[in-house]
Amino acid sequence: MALSVATQAGPRVVLSARGLGKDFSGFTAVNGVDLDVHHSRIHALIGPNGAGKTTVFNLLTKFLQPTRGQITLLGQDITHTRPDKVARMGLVRSFQISAIFPHLTVRENVKVALQRPAGLATQFWLPLSSLDRLDARADELIEKLGLSRWRDYRAADLSYGRKRVLEIATTLALDPAVLLLDEPMAGMGQEDVAMVADIIRDVASERAVLMVEHNLSVVADICHHVTVLQRGEIIATGDYATVSADPRVRTAYMGSEA
Amino acid sequence: MAAKSEPIATEQVAAHPRAGQVRLVLLVIALAALLAAPLFLYPIFLMKLLAFALFASAFNLLLGYTGLLSFGHAAFFGGAAYFTAHAVKVWGWSPEAGILLGVLGAAALGLVMGAIAIRRQGIYFAMITLALSQMFFFFCLQAPFTHGEDGIQSVPRGHLFGVIDLNQPLNMYYFVLAVFVIGLLIIWRFVNSPFGMILKSIRENESRAISLGYSVQHYKLGAFVMSAALAGLAGGVKALIFQFATLTDVTWQMSGEVILMTLLGGIGTLFGPIVGSGLVVTLQNVLATSDFPVTIITGLVFMVCVLLFRRGIVGEFCATKLGKMLGFRTEN
Incomplete structure (x- = not known):
């Protein structure tokens, strides 16, 4: 793989989605999602319950086939690639419920x-x-x-x-080149949260990380970029400070937190 | 299942340090008993036991170690019996070549049936395999080479490698025993191999296996074809034992019988299917001479099994303290 271009201005995009959408028999779960995940960056996907975060994960990893839009991994179009192939190409995910044998x-x-x-x-x-x-x-x-x-x-x-x-x-x-973590800290004690946050920060130095997380202090602490999803659509994106100042985000999601 | 196995894990009984030696001794005793058995029991009956034990073990490779319930394994068992019988009788092939053809034929059938069924799960997988095996049954009913209701009769046993006369009952018995042992060794290696490890992980958590980059359909298909080939090995041998290939062996009842044998003995255990098939075949033989209907008795035995010992005979034994001390493991 040509990794030599990595040292251009700003980290390179390794995973991107354009106009991603998914309908479940008439119900639009995800619509018009644009996403760029960068090498050596931690990107958080947040939003209230039912916002479509896990659906986006399933679409990106091809566990679900998108109804609309395009997905690119390391410069290759994976919109119609099987999930095991996607994993072999370097996009590996975790699951909301712990995925172990x-x-x-x-x-x-x-x-x-x-x-x-x-x-x-x-x-x-x-x-x-x-x-x-x-x-x-x-x-x-x-x-x-x-x-x-x-x-x-x-x-x-x-x-x-x-x-x-x-x-x-x-x-x-x-x-993997891209790591997708679905609520890695859900249900963990405070001590474990700190340890896992350190681990994620550490592993992200050599790869891209996209994570769904409800623990906002962790998101504020370790994530470089935050995308907020509501009812299947992106309502804000940027660094944590920008996003948390956005009035729409405050009313939709952080109401009590802000 | 997972919730049930938690408490078992906490009261884990460590295997006795010499459990390995004890198991080896038990294995040697079992093998010695099989070697000496024809001196005391009717060889044809013993060979039937071995053939069905191999068939059930092949089936268990799929159900016990891959978690796929096939309701069409009779197609491989009975189909291979036809292939072997035809090759030996009509084409005059040697017995070993005839059996090899049976194995390859069953594997090819398995590849076709598996490729169609493998994408479905649970009951849908079972129904598709049942439907496909019924199609194969009607093919066997109509195709000229199977001779329909008559079957292929008086199949010659011939000479193994051109030297050993298989018409001698003892020669035939030891040949069948050798095939049985080789078949079990293949299953054992298959389960305890890098491939077997991936199969196990797929059974434990299929989504996770996919997300680790494994194309699970290919692994399942591999297990299906291996199971079909070994069922074919049992079927080909059976055709030589009885010198007869019959429609009975491709019926859906035969597919059901092998499920019964495996569940009765204990799925996911190496020896369960052997014990289960031994019990069913013995029951059939004993009851064949009495007025009692066989199916009612086996049905009752199955109900008792489901109600009282769900892990099957061997599975329950493995779960006892003694079983654990001897280091027996089940896959469930």
Whole structure:
């Protein structure tokens, strides 16, 4: 990939959507959404419940097919690409409910993600020990995210916060160019929130991050850019200060906060 | 399911350090029993047990390890029986070549049926496989080479590799036993392989597997074809055991029977389908000579199973303290 153009004025756009829209049998869930996600930047997508944030995520990752509009990932049109292909191209998402493999151990969870890039996913004739050579890389990621103590635990037995951290570890195993996080801090204790915020800030130095998040202090703290969605349409976009000063945003969303 | 398995996890019983040795001893005993069995029991009955055990194990590879409920596996079992019988009887092929044709034919059928059905989930997948297998049943009813209601009769067993005379009951028995063991080893390796790991992750959380870049349809199709091929292996062997390929083996009742065998023994366990098929086949054989209707008894057994031990016989054993101490695992 041609990464040499990265050092032009301002970070380059890695994921963009133009006029994105989705209808569900007559009901317009998302309409006219334009979005640019930049390399090494954290972009927040906020809005009241039912604003269409998760739908936008599903559209961008192609888990849903958009009714209108166009999506470009790293310069390539992915409007009609299958979701697994999109993931292989470097756009990897997390889910609102923690997406882990519950009966696998923490290490196995991470290794499942490592198997495909390592070309060790289709061999049905090899023993499981052929996956041992992924251990070092998996343990490195597990340590980076502070999960070493729980390495051999079944994922189902982890606390909620650690499940989310494991999910991020699994996602990072793919070394994606764009990371989409759907409410990464929902349901977490204050301590875990700070830790995950640090992790996200850290991983965003080498990639783009788009996240849906309700915790506005986190958004204010770590996000470079904020887009506010209401009833499926963008009502404001810019840095946190600009957006939070916007009267429409204040009435629509932040009423009590502002 | 997930909510139910939580408390089990908290009272986890660690496997005994020597559990591996105990399991190895049990395995050796089982193998020795199978080697000695024809000295005490009717070889044809034993071979029937082994053929159905392999069939059920092949089915379990799909249901237990991929979570796909196929209601059309009779097409692969009975279809392969026809292919093998025809090749051996009409074309004069050797038994090993005939069985290989059965396996390849079943795999090809599996590829076609799987490619059509695999995009659907749950009950829709089951219904499409049922519909396709019924189409195959009518094909077998009409096609000249199957001889319709008569089936392909007096199929010669021939000489294995041109040397071993399979008309000798003991030779045939040990051949079937070898095929059975090889079939189980293939299943075991398939489940415990990099591919098996991805299958497991797809069953645990399909959306997540997609978001990690896995084209889950291809993996499911791979498992479907492997399951069909192994069901074909069982079917081809069965045709040689009974020297007969029949419409009975492609009916939907046969598809139902293999589901019953697998559930009874315990899905997602390596030995469950073997125990389940052994129980069903034995029941059928015992009841065949009595006035009692077989289907009512197997139906009652199935109801008891569903009501009292949902994990199946082997599944329930694995969940006991003794089972856990021996380090037996279930996939559910």
